[in-house]
Amino acid sequence: MLHVGDGHSIYWERCGTKGGKPAVFLHGGPGSGCSPKQRQQFDPELYDVLLFDQRGCGRSTPYACLDNNTTWDLVADIEKLREMCGHEKWLVFGGSWGSTLSLAYAQTHPERVAELVLRGIFLCRQNEMDWLYKYGASELYPEEWEKFVRHIPEEERGDIVEAYRKRLTSDDPAVQLAAAKAWSRWEGMTVTLLPDQEMLEEFTEDTHAVPVARIENHYFVNRCWLDEGQLLTNAHRLEGIPGIIIQGRHDCCTPPSAAWDLKKAWPEVELQIVPDGGHLFTEPGITDGLVRASDRFAGKAA
Template structure:
């Protein structure tokens, strides 16, 4: 067998709504699949990107009851791109509110990129509420990972894109690009905010693609998407995602009895495999699958294959579930 799994056909939510989570924030949520199916929650990336219809297709709708939601400030949640009362721990509390709202005792937690960070923070805070973890593109919010993206690392792979990203601010501000962008993304001038957001989102869009994808880059840099992602990411990263240094590795022992799968692209230039490897050392029970021809995005063939097989496995679906080599 060499055929890779693909996404399930498009599916519409069977329920959706807004949940008031306090602090002036309301969260948009939707549930897809079959009511009474295996409970799962999907945690999107960014932070700031919001959910999309294609993300629903990673789960067999006949077997799963999946809740997806736009995190604070993202997508249809309000206030749009709001930074007040918007931290990792606010989001962890929101996930618990959504679980209670949905009536689930425990659920599978599924997240990629920043969604993997949030999944780990949630699972380490509420391990008794997590049946399984499916993670992609591990990001541990370490200084090394911030430096890779915003100081030295990815800049060596994409020098022309880095020149545009760093060149958006004057030379005297380039010693701290996060601070320089934060000033612009929180400016009172809407034109200044939008210009910085588009450059920020273009840099991220370049690093997440294994091969050029003009359509994806156009989506990344669309005005609303760019503003939410850039403002919220910069806000989170300047505060180290409100995590203590090394916290997610330090507390990985809390995951020891939670079955887990990590699907990690070998050529992921946004969240390189070193973080996934470090997590595997701290959580030896997890099934780490490094996709030899994979990058960062869940839509890449090898990454899709691993994620769909992991979700199928935890739903008890018969058939081969181990990762396949590239065709």
């Protein structure tokens, strides 16, 4: 555990080989926490990898806490962890919300980033938010969208994210839990190319659903503390940092248009579109691309 101030302590773990290529893994959500499967994207003989649970989630404390929990708090936490490890710079690896945080960190501290490996690009622009919570994904999963909005009275459905905020911050734990399960089920339906019942059960399990739903909603209500288009406007700060983006063609959670816009703003990045890929890193084509990217940056022969 690392005490980072503001009442927060974050869980971290370090694996691989001491003296190997330094890397930090930034999980998604926000609010999901890290898992053993995520370590498998790095060759442990070549990497010295740090993974951590971001504020309020996983094994970090306090549980599901929204206070002092912003994008810029997390960027500061990453720097504290880098200093703790004694690395001059490291590879930054993140998918989904982890790609957002990776970009925010890299644009703030470009001198500390050796390379970037990103998946499922999310730039937190209004059109991306609207795709998932207004119109877009709703057309592909109409029956699941109806279940999602059914949790909210009709008169509040004009702003679904705000309506869920009221329930996810309720003083009644039962109200919180019901809203969290509905929120997490909707997201879970959009993240895989093919149905995955085991993954959906994990997404909607109480101790997973509550922090993810509360923290995601908290970030989205506040637009992740980013100005509209900020990560594209500041893409010039990434100049000179080698990067690879692995993006599923059929990613219904973070569609490929965001990755394409980032590629145009950051021409030197390598964008790989996986033709049969969705959103999650566990899908075969996505996993293959990510492992090949981490191997390449460690100098491993193909």
